[in-house]
Amino acid sequence: GTFEHAYQLLTSYFTKVRLVDPDFVSDIQTTSCMDKRFTRCFWCFGPPKKTYKLLRPVVVIDKTFLKRRYRGTLLTAIAIDLSNHIFLLAFLITDSEITESLTYFLEMFGYNFFGYDTRFVVISDRNAKIINVVPKVFPFAIHTFCAFHISNNIKTTLESTRITFRMTADTLTSIDFDKHMNDIRNTDPVGL
Numbered sequence: 001g002t003f004e005h006a007y008q009l010l011t012s013y014f015t016k017v018r019l020v021d022p023d024f025v026s027d028i029q030t031t032s033c034m035d036k037r038f039t040r041c042f043w044c045f046g047p048p049k050k051t052y053k054l055l056r057p058v059v060v061i062d063k064t065f066l067k068r069r070y071r072g073t074l075l076t077a078i079a080i081d082l083s084n085h086i087f088l089l090a091f092l093i094t095d096s097e098i099t100e101s102l103t104y105f106l107e108m109f110g111y112n113f114f115g116y117d118t119r120f121v122v123i124s125d126r127n128a129k130i131i132n133v134v135p136k137v138f139p140f141a142i143h144t145f146c147a148f149h150i151s152n153n154i155k156t157t158l159e160s161t162r163i164t165f166r167m168t169a170d171t172l173t174s175i176d177f178d179k180h181m182n183d184i185r186n187t188d189p190v191g192l
Contacts, residue, residue, distance in 0.1 A: 007038050014043065024045055025108075042108045044089060057119070059089065059109075059123070064076075066093070072094055072096065073096065077109050106133060120140075121143075122142070167180050
């Protein structure tokens with residue numbers, strides 16, 4: 001079917017899921033009663049507060065961008081269980097990745113899983129919005145960054161530095177040489 005039809009079926013889909021799983025949590029938000037333009041949708045499966053007790057106290061917050069005609073962002077909260085299996089906790093589809101939607105996602109996640117006063121670790125990429133919102137929503141959480149993202153930043157930064165160094169070696173004027181050397185000095189090797 002079409003994307004329009006799929007978005008129209010969300011409410012009935014969530015109603016059917018709730019029949020099978022009474023602890024299923026969902027919230028669909030639209031712009032107004034008149035045009036009903038989709039803005040965001042949160043959901044999580046299972047008995048969340050009971051489930052969270054069976055997981056390691058580490059939550060990974062990540063995002064991916066939705067393509068095609070209806071662009072947007074899918075935010076996810078993921079944990080690892082005691083057997084080292086990935087456990088998807090919560091989801092949010094939003095029409096954009098604005099701070100308000102991220103705050104809403106983390107607040108809904110916190111409310112449905114454990115409360116805001118529990119100490120746990122949040123891992124994310126170095127997205128500035130996530131960095132700013134996590135301590136506001138979870139003041140007791142320890143926020144750290146994903147090693148994979150840092151590793152990629154190091155590779156990118158080092159490759160960029162190598163190219164700049166090569167350009168420095170090939171310069172013909174002292175002005176260009178000084179410019180390239182300053183670029184190398186100002187490079188942050190870990191991308192932090």
